[in-house]
Amino acid sequence: MPRIAREKGEFSTYHIIQRGNERKNIFIKDDDKIRFLDILNRMKEKYNFILEAYCLMDNHVHLLVNDNGNDISKLIKSINVSYVYFFNHRYQRVGHLFQDRFQSENVMNDRYLLALSAYIHNNPVKAGIVRSPEEYEWSSFRSYLGREKTWSGLVNTERVLGILSENRKKSLEEYCKYVLKYESNEEIMDIEEDKLLFLKENAEYIDSYTSAQNVVHQVLQDKGIHIDVLKTDKSLRYELMIKLRKNSSLTLKEIGELCGGLSQSMVCKILKA
Secondary structure: OOOOOOOOOOOOEEEEEEEEHHHOOOOOOHHHHHHHHHHHHHHHHHHOOEEEEEEEOOOEEEEEEEOOOOOHHHHHHHHHHHHHHHHHHHOOOOOOOEOOOOEEEEEOOHHHHHHHHHHHHOHHHHOOOOOOHHHOOOEOHHHHHOOOOOOOOOOOOHHHHHHHOOOHHHHHHHHHHHHHOOOOOOOOEEEEOOEEEEOOOOOOOEOOHHHHHHHHHHHHHHHOOOHHHHHOOHHHHHHHHHHHHHHEOOOHHHHHHHOOOOOHHHHHHHHHO
């Protein structure tokens, strides 16, 4: 049976999980983790992708990656090939190191992005390795705290922190509270076989395409304007696009359809502006 192609979008963010073959360790020494981060940094410079969070565990890796227009499969393959070459040479072994295919999950909105980053940074706590995320040396949480020196430029924290506040100090305070209460607050998320299932308790969450259509129609009705106005009213169109992007799991293509029939690439450009 042929593999199902991965869902890809222009400038998409992905939660990547890469496990060791047969769940065996992919890092034997701390030096191995250092080499992996070095490879990650070099590939970041080569492909110009955006790394928004990471956590290196002994037998698996979590990455939160904005592909910045790159092919995510090609990008991850390049990272893996470089690391496997190093690992096999160092430990005089042959064969597969990683499971044949990495897990990936398309991150469709900012609220989900925030929850995923908290989940990733709490992996060592969940595993019983440390009591607090900030104690773990091999995740990006210290970068968020501004305490990482060696890999300070590896992670971009602006988007995740910006979800909480435009004020850097306030956003950092709120983010720390959010991450640290993750373990005890079941309302944030539920983890099942490393597949994060979002709890849509937010009253503004738009759970379907039909619901999104109703939201658009209601906004237009309240303003007393026809849907065709969206093609020319850039301000209103942007307002709706932001609302749908933040509070739904709609694709960029679906958002474009609802906001005046824009193409996916145009929606992407507008949201990135």
